[in-house]
Amino acid sequence: MRLAVCAEMVFTELPFAERVRRIHEAGFDVELWDSRSKDIAALKSSGAVFSSMTGYTSGSLVDADTADDVVRTAETLVPTALELGVSRMVVHSAELIDGKAARPAYRANGSMWITGARTLERLGAIGEKHGLTFCLENLNTVLDHPGIPLARAKDTLALVEAAGHPNVKMMLDLYHAQLGQGNLIELVRTALPHIGEIQVADVPGRCEPGTGEINYLAVARALVAAGYEGTVGMEAWASGDDMEALEAFRRAFTVEAAESRHSSAFSTEVAL
Numbered sequence: 001m002r003l004a005v006c007a008e009m010v011f012t013e014l015p016f017a018e019r020v021r022r023i024h025e026a027g028f029d030v031e032l033w034d035s036r037s038k039d040i041a042a043l044k045s046s047g048a049v050f051s052s053m054t055g056y057t058s059g060s061l062v063d064a065d066t067a068d069d070v071v072r073t074a075e076t077l078v079p080t081a082l083e084l085g086v087s088r089m090v091v092h093s094a095e096l097i098d099g100k101a102a103r104p105a106y107r108a109n110g111s112m113w114i115t116g117a118r119t120l121e122r123l124g125a126i127g128e129k130h131g132l133t134f135c136l137e138n139l140n141t142v143l144d145h146p147g148i149p150l151a152r153a154k155d156t157l158a159l160v161e162a163a164g165h166p167n168v169k170m171m172l173d174l175y176h177a178q179l180g181q182g183n184l185i186e187l188v189r190t191a192l193p194h195i196g197e198i199q200v201a202d203v204p205g206r207c208e209p210g211t212g213e214i215n216y217l218a219v220a221r222a223l224v225a226a227g228y229e230g231t232v233g234m235e236a237w238a239s240g241d242d243m244e245a246l247e248a249f250r251r252a253f254t255v256e257a258a259e260s261r262h263s264s265a266f267s268t269e270v271a272l
C-alpha cells in the first residue's frame with residue numbers, strides 16, 4: 001500500500017509548495033485539489049509523487065445539460081496532470097463550488113444514471129489516450145455536500161461498474177462512506193476491483209485516523225487481507241500538530257506494526 005496526504009488540508013498556514021515539500025520529505029505521496037491556482041513548476045521541482053488531483057473544473061457528470069463541460073474541462077487539465085505525473089483525476093457526480101452543490105438535486109432520476117455512466121465512459125476514453133485514470137469520488141450528503149445526487153458509495157460504485165472502462169475507477173472516500181452508510185470493511189471488499197484510490201479521515205471532525213469512531217486498524221487489515229496494493233490518501237485536517245497527524249495516519253496503515261500491536265494486546269489478555 002502506498003500512502004498519500006492531501007496537501008489542501010494539512011500545514012495550512014504554509015505556502016502550498018512548502019506543504020508539498022514537507023509531505024514529500026515525510027515519505028508520503030501528495031494529493032491535490034484544483035490545480036489551476038497552483039505554481040506547477042514549484043510543485044514539480046519538489047520531487048513529490050502526485051497521486052491524484054481534481055479532474056474537472058465545471059459541469060455535472062450526471063446532468064445532461066452540463067456533462068459536456070466536465071469532459072471539456074477534464075481535457076484542459078490533462079497537460080497539468082501529465083506535467084506533474086499525476087496518476088488519478090478525481091471527479092464527482094455533480095459539480096461542487098466551494099464544496100457546495102452548484103445545482104442541488106435531492107433525487108436521482110433515470111437520465112442522471114444514464115448520463116453519469118456515459119460521461120464516465122467519455123472520461124475513460126480521455127484517460128486511455130493519456131495514461132490517466134478518472135476516479136469518481138463518493139461524497140456524504142448528510143453533512144458536507146447536501147444536494148449532490150448519486151454521491152453515495154454504492155451509487156458511485158454502480159456508475160463506475162456501468163461505465164465498465166479500465167480507465168474509470170472509484171475514489172473510495174471512507175470518511176464520506178462512514179457518514180453516509182458505514183459498513184466500511186464490507187464496502188472495501190465489495191468495491192475492491194473498482195478502487196482507484198482510497199481516502200481516509202475520521203468521524204466526527206474529519207481529522208486523522210484515531211481521532212474518532214472508525215477502526216482504521218481493522219480497515220487496514222481488511223485491505224491487506226483483500227490484497228489491496230493501491231494508494232490510501234489522508235484527506236483530513238490535523239487535530240493538533242500536522243506532523244503528528246501524518247504519523248498517526250502512517251501508524252494506522254502500517255499493518256505489520258498493527259498486527260504486532262494486536263497480537264501483543266492479545267497475549268497480554270491471555271496472560272491476565
Ligand SMILES: O=C(O)C(=O)CO
Nearest residue numbers: 096099137144173235
Ligand atoms: O469533500 C471532499 O472529499 C472533496 O473532495 C470535495 O472537494
